[in-house]
Amino acid sequence: MAGSVWGATPASAVPATTVRLRHSALVRVTHWIITCSFLALLVTGGAILTSHPRFYWGETGNVLTTPLFTLPIPASRASVPTGYDYVLPDQNGWGRSLHFQSAWVTVLTGLFYVVYGLFQGHFRRNLFPARTDISGSRIFAVITQHLRLTETREERAWSYNVLQRLTYLLVIFILFPLVIWTGLAMSPSMASVFPGAVAILGGQQSARTIHFFVSILLVLFLLVHVGMVCLSGFRNRVLAMITGRMSQEMKGA
Amino acid sequence: MTGISRRKLISTGVGAAAGVSGVAVAARLARRYGLIPPDSGGLYGPGETLTYAAQRFLTRHSMAREFARSQISKQPFPDEVGPLSEKFWRFEERQFVDWRVTVDGLVARPASFSLSELRSFPRRSQITQLACEEGWSYIAEWIGVPLSHILNLVATLPQARYVVYRSIQPDWWDSIDMADALHPQTLVTHAMNGSDLPVAFGGPLRLRVPRQLGYKNIKYLTQLTVTDNLKQFGKGLGSASPEGGYAWYAGI
Numbered sequence: 282m283a284g285s286v287w288g289a290t291p292a293s294a295v296p297a298t299t300v301r302l303r304h305s306a307l308v309r310v311t312h313w314i315i316t317c318s319f320l321a322l323l324v325t326g327g328a329i330l331t332s333h334p335r336f337y338w339g340e341t342g343n344v345l346t347t348p349l350f351t352l353p354i355p356a357s358r359a360s361v362p363t364g365y366d367y368v369l370p371d372q373n374g375w376g377r378s379l380h381f382q383s384a385w386v387t388v389l390t391g392l393f394y395v396v397y398g399l400f401q402g403h404f405r406r407n408l409f410p411a412r413t414d415i416s417g418s419r420i421f422a423v424i425t426q427h428l429r430l431t432e433t434r435e436e437r438a439w440s441y442n443v444l445q446r447l448t449y450l451l452v453i454f455i456l457f458p459l460v461i462w463t464g465l466a467m468s469p470s471m472a473s474v475f476p477g478a479v480a481i482l483g484g485q486q487s488a489r490t491i492h493f494f495v496s497i498l499l500v501l502f503l504l505v506h507v508g509m510v511c512l513s514g515f516r517n518r519v520l521a522m523i524t525g526r527m528s529q530e531m532k533g534a
Numbered sequence: 535m536t537g538i539s540r541r542k543l544i545s546t547g548v549g550a551a552a553g554v555s556g557v558a559v560a561a562r563l564a565r566r567y568g569l570i571p572p573d574s575g576g577l578y579g580p581g582e583t584l585t586y587a588a589q590r591f592l593t594r595h596s597m598a599r600e601f602a603r604s605q606i607s608k609q610p611f612p613d614e615v616g617p618l619s620e621k622f623w624r625f626e627e628r629q630f631v632d633w634r635v636t637v638d639g640l641v642a643r644p645a646s647f648s649l650s651e652l653r654s655f656p657r658r659s660q661i662t663q664l665a666c667e668e669g670w671s672y673i674a675e676w677i678g679v680p681l682s683h684i685l686n687l688v689a690t691l692p693q694a695r696y697v698v699y700r701s702i703q704p705d706w707w708d709s710i711d712m713a714d715a716l717h718p719q720t721l722v723t724h725a726m727n728g729s730d731l732p733v734a735f736g737g738p739l740r741l742r743v744p745r746q747l748g749y750k751n752i753k754y755l756t757q758l759t760v761t762d763n764l765k766q767f768g769k770g771l772g773s774a775s776p777e778g779g780y781a782w783y784a785g786i
Contacts, residue, residue, distance in 0.1 A: 333669035340601070341663065343670035345609035358668060360614055373667060374779025375578070381786065382581025469665050470589045470745045470785030473596040489669060 303439065303521040307403065311394040312522055314386065319499070321383035326496060328376035331357045331369050336493060340484035349490060384464065391457060407441065408450055414443035452502050456495055463492035568695065568711065572764040572772030573782040586783040590713060593785065598719050598744035601661045606727060607672035610664075612734035615703070615753060622702050622754060630738040635722070639698070639760035642689035649738055653724055655679040660719055666748040667784065674735075676742050678723035682716045684758070693762045696772070699741050700757040708752050708773035709764055709782075710743055719744050722755065747784040749775060 304312075334352040335342070342348065344361055355365035357372060398404050413419070423444045441449070465471045466479045466488035482488045510518045521527040564570050569587035573579070625633050636646040658680050665671040681697070697715040700707040714720055721742045724731055731737035736753030743750045764772045772782040 329669070332667075335670075340605060341607050341671045341673050343607075343609070343611035343666075343672055345611050346607070360611075377667060378578035378581060378779075378781055381585055381781075382578050385581055385584050465786070467665075468589075468786035469598060469663065469747060470593050470596075473598045473745050474592045476599050479599070485663065485665065485671060 302525050303527040304525050307397050309522055309525055311390050314390045318383040318386040321379055325376045325380035328372035329380060332373050333361055336490045337486035338483065338490060339486055342486045388461060408446050410443045410446045419443055456499055460492060460495040463488045463495065571783050573776035582781050585786060589785045593745060594713050598662050601673050603661065605673050606661060606675055610672040610674050611670060619703060633738050635739060635755055635758060637684060637688045637758045640691040640694045640762060641760050645688050652679055652722060655683060658721060662744040664748050675727050676721055676723045677725035678721035680718055681720045681722055684722060685715060690760050694760045695762045696764055698759040698761055698767055699752055699755060701752050702754040702756045705774055706752060708750055714743055745785060750784050
């Protein structure tokens with residue numbers, strides 16, 4: 282893989298120099314594209330949500346039926362009872378268009394990342410945990426290390442611990458596919474092609490509700506992720522994700 | 535130039551050239567097979583085009599989900615429309631006996647059908663969901679004449695590509711491609727849940743396009759125009775929705 286544009290050089294293969302490749306170009310480019318498209322999805326998702334901040338379970342639901350729950354926010358439609366005496370301006374035109382355009386960018390970039398990452402050994406090398414690491418005691422040890430903030434930055438600098446690996450795998454292979462699936466399940470046109478994919482979720486309103494909760498989980502991931510980056514040296518970490526390189530003397534700083 | 539830069543440069547160049555020509559070929563194919571929506575021009579044109587092309591590729595013959603009678607919503611929500619015109623209420627006073635739908639454009643036999651004529655045509659009944667872009671929905675039984683039956687009666691010309699449809703309400707119009715227009719579930723609907731279509735739900739006539747969202751299902755239908763070019767209607771974006779920032783294609 283050494284010399285390939287998209288390949289990361291395995292740390293062990295390089296003699297100890299002051300600067301080593303931390304992230305391959307594949308990871309860096311797709312990371313920042315998905316950062317932008319995910320933020321756009323988040324903002325537009327919130328904008329769309331204001332037109333109907335009520336959630337239901339099953340196939341159908343509207344202002345005349347009992348909601349599963351209602352978000353305590355004002356709405357951009359006068360027909361929705363919210364308890365607020367004002368109506369927000371409608372944001373669904375651009376909101377929906379940008380949401381779907383960003384979804385395309387996320388899905389295509391994500392597919393490229395997964396396919397190329399599999400081909401390149403990115404998941405095997407960087408994300409699949411070692412068999413010995415998948416044990417309750419090992420994971421517990423990492424959690425206590427985190428809570429006591431005793432893990433040295435040295436340890437973290439060059440690879441991911443088992444908790445990080447499992448979290449990234451969860452986000453990449455469970456949460457993102459689930460948010461895409463539930464998003465598509467809301468489409469009447471897609472439902473006509475894959476009716477089973479809607480039925481298995483419990484109906485189109487269930488799909489919408491799951492879509493919302495998975496988005497919340499992704500936001501939680503984002504917050505913890507950025508929090509951890511801050512704790513482990515924001516500047517150095519962000520530079521590593523831009524340039525791919527992380528300098529040795531800085532990593533302990 | 536040092537290290538791998540030459541190889542890198544060549545491979546990047548080849549990659550970029552392949553990418554650009556790939557996009558050009560895709561665009562040409564999309565145009566040829568009618569996969570470019572009329573509102574493909576703006577900032578969100580790439581997204582609208584990808585969505586329309588991908589969904590058309592998958593859905594040309596797919597059927598909207600139909601539900602059991604027991605799943606019909608006990609509380610369907612009609613949504614609000616602006617105040618209805620004087621003209622509408624005059625028809626309503628006469629129980630819509632003189633309500634007509636004209637069919638013109640690229641057809642061999644332009645025609646105008648009264649409500650009672652439409653009610654005497656072969657009818658289709660289906661229990662489908664109406665989903666609004668806002669997120670809410672309901673299931674109802676819709677009864678009407680398949681649009682394809684009307685289009686057969688007037689004999690659309692081979693170059694037909696879209697059907698433009700209008701409400702009696704000013705500036706309320708939309709259009710669908712022939713895949714949706716000829717789809718067996720696209721109905722000129724005159725009844726709902728066993729009785730005449732209520733005014734709040736679009737009565738006397740509403741076009742039901744169940745594979746698209748609620749806003750494509752225009753209420754108070756008065757005119758159908760078959761065309762090969764949407765440029766001549768409104769601002770040329772295919773319907774009133776894109777003029778207000780909403781996508782022309784509403785399959786999602």
